[in-house]
Amino acid sequence: MNLVGQIVLILCILGAVLFFAKEIRLRYRLVKLGAKGPQRWDRPVERLGYAVGRVGAQICSIKDRPLVGIMHAFIFYGFIFFAVATINHVTRAFAPEFSLWGHGLFNNLWFLGVDIIAILTSIGAVFLFVRRYIFKPEPITKPWPFSRSPQSAIVLGFIFGLMVTYLLNQGADMILTGKSFAAWMPFSHAASTLLTGMSIPSLQIWNAVFWWAHILMVLGFLVLIPHSKHLHLIAGPINIFFRTREPDGTLQKIDFENTEEFGVTNVNQFQWKNIMDFFSCVDCGRCQDVCPAYASDKPLSPKVVMMSMRKHILHEADHLISGQDVSEPVMDKWQTPDEIWACTTCGACMETCPVKNEHIQTIIELRRGQMMMENKFPQELEPAFRGLETNSNPWNLGMSERATWTEGLDVPIMTEKGEAEYLWFVGCSGSFDDRGKNISHAMAKILNAAGVDYAILGTEEKCCGDPARRAGNEYLFQMMAEENVATFKQHKFKKILTSCPHCYQVIKNEYSQFEGEFEVVHHTELIAGLLDQGKIKLSPNGDGKMTFHDSCYLGRYNDIYEAPRKIMKAMSNGNLAEMVHSKNKSFCCGGGGARMFMEESIGTRINHLRVEEAEQVGAETIGVACPFCLTMLDDGVKEKGIEASLQVKDIAQLVAEQLV
Amino acid sequence: MKIAVCLKQVPDTEANIKIASDQKSIDESAIKFIVNPYDEYAIEEALKLKESQGAESVIAITLGPDRAKDALRTAVAMGVDDVVLLKTSANSSDALSAAKSLAAKIKETGAEMILLGKEAIDDGSMQVGPMLSELLNIPCITVVTKLEVNGSSVKAEREIEGGVEVLQTTMPCIITCQKGLNEPRFPSIRGVMMAKKKQISEEAVELDDAKLAVSSLSYPQSRSEGKIVGEGTEAVPELIRLLREEAKVI
Known part of the structure; x- marks a missing residue:
């Protein structure tokens, strides 16, 4: 490359990197400015192992959405490979023959790997584009306007473009240098066949175009990352490292002796980890998919809480960085009472979140601020x-x-x-x-x-x-x-x-x-x-089908899934069905998070949705292990007028009936 | 304008009342005490008047033993500015001596609007308001469900049998508050925390000129248990027979 090209390249790289660094620094400072909270440096090796395993093996993405997760994994590994490949790409502007790995077998294997990954990444990008913009699944396209930004189209376009320009550039190179690498770079070689027949001068021009397009897209991506949900590339793994090691949903204590502000009324009162959560949110909508409030048409979506707070804190960034007061409180513009009071604290959002966000703590902090600082809360409480x-x-x-x-x-x-x-x-x-x-x-x-x-x-x-x-x-x-x-x-x-x-x-x-x-x-x-110890014995009466409803606080919070099932199996003569949502994916009864004591006046009723799930499996008895679940589901059954065919009882009641 | 609220600490409405061994008082050991619910309307109305009329301050006065400080803390948590406990050494059921102590204190504060509940739910004697009126020689409107203050003129609505009576007077005056007057606010947590630290001034009072004394307390006759005579239309004849012959109501 000539000197002018090299200078333009260096300027472009410098510009993009500086911009990226500036934007990342701003977000880092916003996190650091957050209120103090647990520092979460305990057991760093275990934390690191967990984060690397989770992200490296892409469990975070695959576990609840296998197909999408695998496509995401293609792109993830594409990033890892291309982060290195880009170094090679750039150095070729200065030393065309240079390769990070020399020119031996490893280098060949490397290029084979990049070639394959480029194709897989392209498949991933096309798949995700089609999914998002043609099939428009609800969790990533609703609610408007949070999830209809063109950012994803641009980013997916960039990713696809990066792969295509890479292959075409390599293909053109093969023709121009006369070195056929067909065995090691089969897809680049295939790309080169598209270019055969072109004159050398025009091929040279196209080669440069592919090369520049590739690097400019890399730099464009760098510029876009901090501004978009694609910040999760950086924030996500860090957030997983700092995840809570307590049971999900365990709330932090307020030290009333040493603080004047309780909970959050202004965005600057959030703890650093809450703010990390906001920046980590991917807008994937897994949380929204499993949220009982959202499913019953309440105005709450956990991801919207995260994204709205991210927007809000960036909106206030100038004030916060310069140490001024925020220009407006969180409520009611950035969050509404109906949103924060709709949460049942069931923890389904936290269970599924690929970046380990702690939605419940954020929502409760807002409730605390409303309740204790503003004296505003639903009257029924x-x-x-x-x-x-x-x-x-x-x-x-x-x-x-x-x-x-x-x-x-x-x-x-x-x-x-x-x-x-x-x-x-x-x-x-x-x-x-x-x-x-x-x-x-x-x-x-x-x-x-x-x-x-x-x-x-x-x-x-x-x-x-x-x-x-x-x-x-x-x-x-x-x-x-x-x-x-x-x-x-x-x-x-x-x-x-x-x-x-x-x-x-x-x-x-x-x-x-x-x-x-x-x-x-x-x-x-x-x-x-x-x-187990034979201290009580049961005589199962009747052969009606039973199902067990996991209580959120027993299951998701405390991982007790097997003990109640063991009892249910013993009582039901093996006629035990699992509802569509069970165990860690169980669906709340609607009574948690003090919702037991509030009216449910918006949307449909959560307990009805759950009762319908029990009906679907043909259950005659719903076994529960929580008095709130008993009340909510029993009310649901009665409101639907099906108490003749479906009874709700606590496991203890069912056991006592069968005691011999 | 200064506003005074007289309030009384009474047993919680849900408390299980047991008569003490002297047969003249109640056993307070397992009882939770609260602010007399009708006095909460008085506190709320005072705070609303302060907000709307720009009153100087609201002072809450209670007469009772040391535990009554908790009732005053509730008043502070709701937003009352000053509180004073007229501390008594013994329980008294003599409304007049209590009213005298309260009247003396009210005079000292210079309050022009005096609010209190229409009655205390413990003894329900409904005497203190009217007595204050006599002792302070100012008008008193009882059982008020709506209050309008404009400068020094006062307009109050009160419930009477089968209708509403509207009365007009000028301050200083005494208002006794009835349910429906307002919705008492829930004390804010910040208010509760502030109230916890509040120094409560107390003045010892002697009610030695009491001319009334409780001679005995007894439980009401226990009601006989309800009866389920049956279900559906078949049960009707038996129900009618019981209503006619046993209950003798038809």
Whole structure:
């Protein structure tokens, strides 16, 4: 290449790299400016291994969308190869004979690899283009206007163009240099056949055009990356490295003593990791695909939360970098109350997210800001908050009545018994709600039949605080948590038994934030154990088909999938069906995230959708393992008027009925 | 303008009330206390008046034992500026002596608008408002469901049997508040945290001129359990028979 060309090339590269660096630095500074949070440098080797494995093997992309994931993997490996190939490409402008790998066998193998990858990447790009712009699948094209940008068309065009220009450039080179590399570069060779018959001078011109087009597209791509969702190339793997190592959905504690701002009302109050999440979002819509709120026509889509916050923070970038106040709060322009309060915290979004975003923490931070700083929240929550404050239960029923469900039953109280292996934390539903009390009655029967050494707290028990925490009332939650931890510490027991997965999650994974480390067992785990040990025996009655509905807080949050299934199998004579959404892909009942205490007035009802899934598999019984699920699904069945053919019961109830 | 709110701390509506061994008072050991719900309407109305009329301040006054400070903290959390506890050493059911202590304090504050609930849900005597009126020699409108203040003129609607009565007066005056007057606000968390740190001033009062005393408390007669006579139309004759012969209502 002549000197002018070389100078133009260097200027282009410098310009693109500087622009890229400037834009990346801005985003890096925005992340660094985020509020402090856990630094997440613990176990760096394990984190690195996980991130490399996840990204390197493309599990992130393939696991929930195999075909799309494989196409994505082609492009991913294309990037890896072409990142190196581009060095060769550029150096040829200065030293035409130079090759990174010399000129031996390895070099030949390398070029063979690049040739194959170029074709696979082209296939991937065409596939994804056709999928996005012809088949228009909902998760990547809705809701408008977030997911209709032409960026993807440009990027996919670039990727395809990069491959084509590479092959044509190599093909032209083969003809011009007379070196046939057909064996090692079959596809470049095929490209060269397209150019045969061309005169040498025009071939030389075309060769230069291909070469320049290739490098300019590489540089154009570099310029585009920071501005688009394709930033995930950089942010995604880093975000996976910094993923939370706690169970998904475990919320962070607010230190009320040392902060004046609780939650997020302005975008600058987000923690650095939240901001990393915003920049990592790929707009792939996997989260939207599995979101129960979105499926039931609520205005919430987890990816939109991420993308909207990204847009917002970039909009405020000048203010933030120069240390000024933000120009506007997050609500109601960048997020609306209907969006943030629609979340059931079911965690399906986090489970599927290929870049390990933590949507729930972001949504709860916004709820916290609304609830604690602005005193704005759905009105229906007010009685629940008052109830928790005054009577330590969300229904505001008299706290002295907490143990009246035990009347006529032989249920020991901790203060009277003194010591027990299991402290049974009955929970508010189990103590006050009629359907919940049925679970408690069944559980007491099972525990007594199996001779389990247990006791309850009686009127000493207070709500675990889950509804308050998920509704953004962290202050109230901390009051309940501290009081319960103090009560637990006054008693002698080995493990805490809970019937409610929400109590389970909070006591097991969140009370540790209040110096309360306890071994917690859910009643499905205990019952499965009792069956194994032969301490209880069942006589399956009837042969109606059963199905099991995974509670989000038991399954996705705490990975308890097998214990309840083991019991269900034992009870159903093997006539157990799995619904279309089950285990880690289970579909929420609609009651999590304090939604249990709010009206569901927008769109369709989540519990109806779930009940329909049970109908589809012909189930006559839905087994549940959570009092909220019991209420929501039982309501769903009754609202649909199908209670004659479909019953909803907690596993404990079903076991108690079959006890011999 | 200064606004005073008199409030009382009462047992929670859901509390399981047990009579103490002296048969004259209730066992407070397992009881959660709250702000008398009717007084919450008074607090809310005071805060709304402050916002709309630009009142100088709202002071909440309560008379009761040390635990009544919690009720004052709730008032602070809702937005009341100042609070004072008139601390008593013993429980009293003598409304007049309580009203005298409150009246003295109200006079000291110089409040021109005095708001309180129409009654306290614990003893339900409905006396303190009218008594304050007499003691302070200012008008009192009771059981108010709508209040309009314009300068010093006051217009209030009150529920009467089968209708609404509209009354007019000028400040200073006393208003006792009825459900429907407003929707009491939920204390903000920041308010709650501020209230926690608030120093609550207290003044000891003696109610030694009380001329009323409780002689005894007893439980209401327990109601007999409900009965399910059957289902559908077949049950109707039996239901009618029971209503006629046992309940004697038809």
